[in-house]
Amino acid sequence: MGYKKLPDWASWTSGLFLGISSGLQVVSFVSIVSGLIGLTGTGSQTPELLVAGTCLGILGTYLFSIIRPPEQLRASDIFAGFFSFAISATLCSTLIFLIAGVTNQFDTALYEASVALTTTALSTLDISRLAPEIEFFRGILQWIGGLVVLILGAAIIPVVGTRSNPSAHIERNEALSLGATRRTAVYSILAIYVPLSIILWFAYSLTGLGIFDGLLLAVSTVSTGGFLPQGNPLANGAVQWIAIAGMCISGTSFVVLWRLARNKVGELKSSLELRIYFLVLISLGLVLFLTSGNYSLINLRSSFMVISSAVSTTGFPAVIQGEWLPVFTVLILLITAIGGMAGSASGGFNIRSLIILLRLSVRELVRQLHPRSVVRIRIDDKPLSESTVEHAVVLQFLFISVVVITAVSSSIAGLDLFSAINASIHSTATAGPIRSIEGDLVDPSLWTRPIRATLIPAMILGWLTIFPVLIAAGEFTSFLKGRLKSFRRQILMVKERQ
């Protein structure tokens, strides 16, 4: 048996290699399907996709066969798995882009693979020159990227760390649970994600968009990815309205969608997060429309397109006709950094964390006046545990840290001050496109290769909601320390024998 050759693997390393093999197999599958899709047309890149996909698939399957599955998965094993999945899927996609001749530069291919998987709409490729199979490949990568965000955000992270904390456990059950176990939660997500993609595909196809373009746009909308098929389909008003509705749904918590699907509407009426989410969408859309000075229906649609694209961190390009006040650049940046609801496919630190932050500010003001008072932070009349509050605060602290580090590195690479802040926020929130102060869209292909390279870590960190990467890194450090310790011990033993 293969795994007997690799004895004493810790469960952490099993998680790590499971992630790598999953990354290889997923990209392999997408590559082969894309190659086969290419056969319906000219199939100019089909051979490359099929060959590369098959090789990656064999490698992934072999790796999977030699891994001894752990008896019980710890949080760090799962996060290590997700992190290694992210890295292996990104590298494999980079390889596919290089082999298929999308670009001949490794860093550009890596950037494009990151942009696709992390659902960040900051692509530099000229889509009019891409073969349909490559378009499909990119689109499905986004769809998988969106699914990863959902599984992490709605099924894994809320559960981790609550076992020893009864109050956090209750919160998990009441607020974020999609099922009794992780597995059922993942099934619940898939039960919404797949039908939602099909409904959007069907809706786009009804507007006369074509089955292929409709599919690409549907996967891009549902994953909050933001890639567009060729020929600017958003010029069609009906497509735009469907995109707006699709983005609003994608930015909504999948727990909310799950409850809606199970006809538990009553519980949703009291959801503060849901109310704030729709309040932001509607009020900012209307304010943008009213301050633009152009009161046409097209501009109303464009206003909602801009806001829903930013809140859901999708990144479909939209420009309003009329005046763009500078304050909107700040507001768009802010809502992009916040993102949609917790447990949705969107990026950012989510509205729930923002509510906790604001409640924490109010609590601090109360505590200043009554230092010995015990004030619990509540959401929807339910008190939150201190560990949940701590998690939300730390997430925002980490988010800001990633933004700052990325801004420093991208500015050193040559971006001006505003663009560096703008690009780092968008990358960490996995959103796009970037706007100038005047509200125009910025073309990322104008950035130099070093600038684009500095944004890749932020995209991956933001995609994996930062925590898993740090936990995986922490575990890796402990693993290295342990190995180093045992190595030293062995050396000492050898010396003693001598």
Place this chain on the structure above:
Amino acid sequence: MMSFERKKLQKSTSTTFHVTGTALLFISAAMFGCAIIEGTTGGSIFPLLLASLISLFFGGLGRLGTKPGLLGQADIFSAVGGAWLFVSLFGALPYLFAGTFNYGGSGLLIQFADSLFESISGYSCTGSTVFGSHNPIESHGSGILLYRQLTQWAGGMGIVVLVVTVLPSLRASGLGLMSAEAPGPQSDRLASRVVDTAREFWKIYFVLTLFIGVALFAAGMGGYDALAHALTTASTGGFSTRDSSIGFWDSSAIEMVLIFGMVLGGSSFALHWRSTKELRVTHFRDPEFRSYFGLMSISTFAITWILASNGFEVNEALRSAAFNVVTLGTSTGFSNANGAGSNGDFASWVSGPQIILFILLVFGGCTGSTSGGVKIFRLQVGASHTLRSIRRFRRPRGVFPVFQGTKVIPDTLVQRIAGFIAVYAVLAVIGTITLTALDTDIVTALSGVVSALGNMGPALGEAGPTSSFADAYSAPSRMVLAFLMLVGRLEIFPMLLMVVAPYRSVKHRSNN
């Protein structure tokens, strides 16, 4: 019979006026001294003298007509916030009477707004100024400029700390007042009596100022300028008697003295006190000071490297980097640029160093110093808190305390610090949105808000070290910034909560 509740309310209101009145007496004395200097150097003594008399009258009324007593938490915020607000308002009178901001036909309202801005910027030790090429600093008299420098010196250690030194009758409330004004989440106690602690702090402050003044004089500055700059270096204020600030002298020796002075001003005064007691440097034992020093050293080398790779000579890059890192890292705000686009003008540098300087604007100096910003201690605790959170994810049943160095930080303090950072972030976002809504560009707005909240002085974008805030921001924007300066100087809560005690008092009276 007067009810107990009513007596308590009267006592708290009385203490607020007593503290404010005493503070006004101090600034009245400062104005009077500066009026004499103005007179001896050929200027008009009238504006400063009139402002001094008005402050004396109202200060005397507040001091003699009231009696101090024990205060509740809300009363403390009311007393501290009230004292700062009134001192800033009365502190604007000399500028208003002297017509300092009467240039180019500016109306009375704008003159008052500019006077108030300059006064708040002075007392809060921010160092942002509305002087500029349209209204050069050098065109004003020595007395009014010295008064401007003195506002920063008084604000640096704290007006309320000054008041506590002469009010032993405050007893325990004195400590509450000092804590509400002191920078950082905890205030040090140097002696068993609160009054003695306040006096010790002022003694160290005075000696530090004297030391910097003598060193600046020895480095080649004139006597008056040396005194004026010593006042604003020890207080990490950043006002200068020259339009081009320290760039006027273009002297490495002066800049080195100032760097040393600013580093001392930005570190905890309790550490200085301990060093003087033990007669050796004890600063590096403190984890906060080590981080503060390390952060500034790393930032200096990083900026030097970036500037040197962008066409600066290495020695010039190091000089500009060191000065600007220290001046912003300690929230002082001096400038060594002698003109827009010169080596020291960080607004004209490439964007990398500017972002590093922006980070320093947020961080600020040490707890218990005269500097502003979030403070290194809070960031250390924040970082340790983050690490603990990650460890808890990995080991959900583990017990992980938050450390600062080897000291365990209690969870209540960690929560308070998280709350402070949350309020700080919320204020920064609201401020930035307000300023951009008032037609300021985003970089100037964001950096201006952070600079005001951290009492830094210059900002980025159009509000760089060689720019005037009068050109960079509209009058309403300047008022927003002035409010944020006061909020930042008092570490947010006293200014936000100062209305609670008067509100309760009014409510109680209306109920009866």
